Amino acid sequence: MIEINNISKQYRRGTAVFTALKNITIKIDEGEFCSVIGSSGAGKSTLLHIIGGLIHPDSGTLFYNGDDLYKQSSRNIDKYRKECLGFMFQQFHLMPYLTVNENIKLACYNRKQIDNIDYFLEKCSLSEMKNKYPSELSVGEKQRTAFIRAIISGPELLLADEPTGNLDPVNSKILMSLLKEFNNKNGTVVLVSHDTGMSDYANRRIILEKGMIIPS
Ligand SMILES: Nc1ncnc2c1ncn2[C@@H]1O[C@H](COP(=O)(O)OP(=O)(O)OP(=O)(O)O)[C@@H](O)[C@H]1O
Numbered sequence: 001m002i003e004i005n006n007i008s009k010q011y012r013r014g015t016a017v018f019t020a021l022k023n024i025t026i027k028i029d030e031g032e033f034c035s036v037i038g039s040s041g042a043g044k045s046t047l048l049h050i051i052g053g054l055i056h057p058d059s060g061t062l063f064y065n066g067d068d069l070y071k072q073s074s075r076n077i078d079k080y081r082k083e084c085l086g087f088m089f090q091q092f093h094l095m096p097y098l099t100v101n102e103n104i105k106l107a108c109y110n111r112k113q114i115d116n117i118d119y120f121l122e123k124c125s126l127s128e129m130k131n132k133y134p135s136e137l138s139v140g141e142k143q144r145t146a147f148i149r150a151i152i153s154g155p156e157l158l159l160a161d162e163p164t165g166n167l168d169p170v171n172s173k174i175l176m177s178l179l180k181e182f183n184n185k186n187g188t189v190v191l192v193s194h195d196t197g198m199s200d201y202a203n204r205r206i207i208l209e210k211g212m213i214i215p216s
């Protein structure tokens, strides 16, 4: 499904150059639950954004279902993001002036998906928060709202950036079971986290350190 070959990414600011990812090669099959574990600054978000079509790598290739993603037009990359992906961002990126329901609705493409919102709100214990704004939510509630927004359109691939980063153990467990359930229904999951415990839910663990994969 995803074939990452020899990808590198450097950030430049003025004359300073920082290597965030160096020669990353990973193959992820459809239906996998893959965790990428690494400490802060290891390059986890950079990697996830590259898989998500949000940051162009400096070198290397990423094939998605046989297509070389970064050789596609920006229109096709947009299409990939829209049709194939759900993204849970490290900082949630919920729209502050929209309610929980409206935030999720933004990610829907048809009536059927909109009609499914209540089902997922119920499942995620958020029914009572439906008409609240993000500023009125706890972190766990924001995180679960971001989860529903990411999966409401039925993506084949879910990219989750530290989905439990700010949660207590009970809320972490709830969120991880939701991710696992998505995976059990044939969704592919790539999760990045600094928390090694998160890889218990995954069928594969990749360790990232200083922008490089550590052989296991
Ligand atoms: N836009 C940027 N400009 C310059 N350096 C950046 C930029 N984005 C990230 N970096 C640097 O690249 C490295 C990797 O960043 P990244 O956000 O991918 O790490 P991370 O593993 O997700 O960390 P965290 O666990 O703290 O979220 C870090 O050292 C960071 O300072």
Ligand SMILES: [Mg+2]
Residues within 6 Å of the ligand: 044, 045, 046, 090, 161
């Ligand atoms: Mg990060």
